[in-house]
Amino acid sequence: MDEDKRIVLENLNVRYSGMETSQLKNININTPIGQIIGIVGNSHSGKSTLCRVLAGIIPKIISATISGTYTIAGRSPMDDWTAFNTSTGVVLQNPAGQLSGLADTVADELAFDLINQGTSADVISKRVANVAAQMGLTDQLRQKPESLSGGQMQRLAIATAIITQPQILIMDDPTSEMDPVGRQQFFHWLTTVKDTTVFIVSSEIDDLCEVADSIWIMSEGELVSQGSPQDVFNHLSPEWQIPTPTVYQMAEKMNWRLTGDVFPVAAEELKEAFDATN
Amino acid sequence: MPQIELHNLQFAYPEKSFNLNVEQHLFSDSMTAIVGQNGAGKSTIFKLLTGLLKQDAGRITIDGVVLNDFKPSERLKKIGITFQNPDDQLFNATVKREVEWSLSQVNSDKDQNAARAVEVLKKVGLADKSDENPYDLSLSERKLLTIATVLAVDPEIYLFDEPMMSLDWPSKRMVTDIFRELSATGHQVITITHDMDWVAEEFHSVTVMEHGEIKFSGTPRDLFGDRELLQRVGLLPPKIMELAEMLGDSKTYLSPQDYQNQNIVQ
Ligand SMILES: Nc1ncnc2c1ncn2[C@@H]1O[C@H](COP(=O)(O)OP(=O)(O)OP(=O)(O)O)[C@@H](O)[C@H]1O
Ligand SMILES: Nc1ncnc2c1ncn2[C@@H]1O[C@H](COP(=O)(O)OP(=O)(O)OP(=O)(O)O)[C@@H](O)[C@H]1O
Ligand SMILES: [Mg+2]
Ligand SMILES: [Mg+2]
Numbered sequence: 001m002d003e004d005k006r007i008v009l010e011n012l013n014v015r016y017s018g019m020e021t022s023q024l025k026n027i028n029i030n031t032p033i034g035q036i037i038g039i040v041g042n043s044h045s046g047k048s049t050l051c052r053v054l055a056g057i058i059p060k061i062i063s064a065t066i067s068g069t070y071t072i073a074g075r076s077p078m079d080d081w082t083a084f085n086t087s088t089g090v091v092l093q094n095p096a097g098q099l100s101g102l103a104d105t106v107a108d109e110l111a112f113d114l115i116n117q118g119t120s121a122d123v124i125s126k127r128v129a130n131v132a133a134q135m136g137l138t139d140q141l142r143q144k145p146e147s148l149s150g151g152q153m154q155r156l157a158i159a160t161a162i163i164t165q166p167q168i169l170i171m172d173d174p175t176s177e178m179d180p181v182g183r184q185q186f187f188h189w190l191t192t193v194k195d196t197t198v199f200i201v202s203s204e205i206d207d208l209c210e211v212a213d214s215i216w217i218m219s220e221g222e223l224v225s226q227g228s229p230q231d232v233f234n235h236l237s238p239e240w241q242i243p244t245p246t247v248y249q250m251a252e253k254m255n256w257r258l259t260g261d262v263f264p265v266a267a268e269e270l271k272e273a274f275d276a277t278n
Numbered sequence: 279m280p281q282i283e284l285h286n287l288q289f290a291y292p293e294k295s296f297n298l299n300v301e302q303h304l305f306s307d308s309m310t311a312i313v314g315q316n317g318a319g320k321s322t323i324f325k326l327l328t329g330l331l332k333q334d335a336g337r338i339t340i341d342g343v344v345l346n347d348f349k350p351s352e353r354l355k356k357i358g359i360t361f362q363n364p365d366d367q368l369f370n371a372t373v374k375r376e377v378e379w380s381l382s383q384v385n386s387d388k389d390q391n392a393a394r395a396v397e398v399l400k401k402v403g404l405a406d407k408s409d410e411n412p413y414d415l416s417l418s419e420r421k422l423l424t425i426a427t428v429l430a431v432d433p434e435i436y437l438f439d440e441p442m443m444s445l446d447w448p449s450k451r452m453v454t455d456i457f458r459e460l461s462a463t464g465h466q467v468i469t470i471t472h473d474m475d476w477v478a479e480e481f482h483s484v485t486v487m488e489h490g491e492i493k494f495s496g497t498p499r500d501l502f503g504d505r506e507l508l509q510r511v512g513l514l515p516p517k518i519m520e521l522a523e524m525l526g527d528s529k530t531y532l533s534p535q536d537y538q539n540q541n542i543v544q
Pocket of ligand 1: 446
């Protein structure tokens, strides 16, 4: 198989320093790059820990014992973190903790990474204006980052992650404080970025089913399910305590099925199942 | 049921980038959701209701008494809050101390407070974290801890700023059960949220904010039935309505169950 075009995790185990048991247990993945991967699971299941590994934050910034391997397009953050880091955009679970603390305005915060990368002033001002418009922050550009509302702060965290146009996006619950329209626009935008690998942790199962190529379910540090949204949500184990998407619930109540006797999980599939029945 | 009234309330942040302006509003339902776009002023109104920010003009009264006339301990028994970002309100060295500290603001009996802290931490599922530093908890656990600190004091009015943020499904169910119990026992629960499915399913009353003003107050059915209004204030209906609409049906549905009830002929 062509390692250059795949994400490969082999027997990956992670144990934070000082802990007796592993927080990630024997994770195995072999999947193409350039897709949207939705990561779902309950509290403490290891979603953020997995994000930290994917971004190289573990072991570079947070120390932990790792065994097994992780490569994406043939590269590993463990080999050359600095180079790896410039190709990733990361949104942490707590956006307020992600501010540089060095910028007086939202505009400066947005420009920060571009300046560090030596981007020209022209390009910077264009990109700042574009990404601010995209994320609904145009009116906030002159405001102090610390004074933003929770949802505005989260929009800023996303904007700073995407402004460098990285090949890999790692986003940990990036829309938890976003309003419904902003959330919908953001998930739609994800489908428009081509040739980018997106790892997104979210509890917005309805949105994930519309945009994700693949869903990974975490439970107690293990990757217990992976596959297409339709596959995964038609085979949930009650133990994982994960709900089905609204499309599925509606179809189940109305008994609208797809061929193969499965329930739809996304809007287009729902239409298909509806048309087949009505 | 306690009543909160706002009269000609005005507030602006120092940079004047944002103005809040509420002519007249009454919160009097046992369970109200406040919804609206990011930056609409939802958290700002909560900060005014708890005296954390001081209005530039106008008046807030609770059961006819002006908010600023309450003694601090009286006010804490009237109205309690959990913040959107738990880090803005947690500062004690252990989880248990955090709850006991809240209680100490309204009650000086240490033994009673210690017993009460054990009780509420159990209620939110944090009993086994009592001796940990709140800083070491996950975000969802810190959110639950803020809920425990206000449950401990048991005010008449509870303000929750995005309580479900980052919680998993079992915790969301637990918190919904706690809200139902509070509203059934004579408390007033006011919750800020972006989850329209939850609003449609659980709440009797919803208030919409936009650009620092209150634009709607009524039932979820009336709000979600008015597409023109939703568009104007930049909101979406619950997911089930979006799906029904795609199938050519623009009636108002509050949940998949509601859809089934209205569409399956018995
Ligand atoms: N820095 C750390 N040091 C030690 N243990 C940690 C650390 N961060 C997380 N853990 C532990 O690792 C396990 C997995 O945590 P993780 O944060 O990855 O879960 P999660 O799925 O992201 O949960 P949530 O939905 O609450 O965000 C938990 O048991 C947690 O207590
Ligand atoms: N300290 C401050 N100084 C200046 N402007 C502020 C300050 N705090 C908040 N604002 C601005 O006031 C407006 C209202 O903020 P608020 O936090 O009340 O919004 P919100 O409705 O709670 O939004 P969200 O859904 O994102 O939490 C926002 O535009 C915000 O940027
Ligand atoms: Mg997490
Ligand atoms: Mg807010």
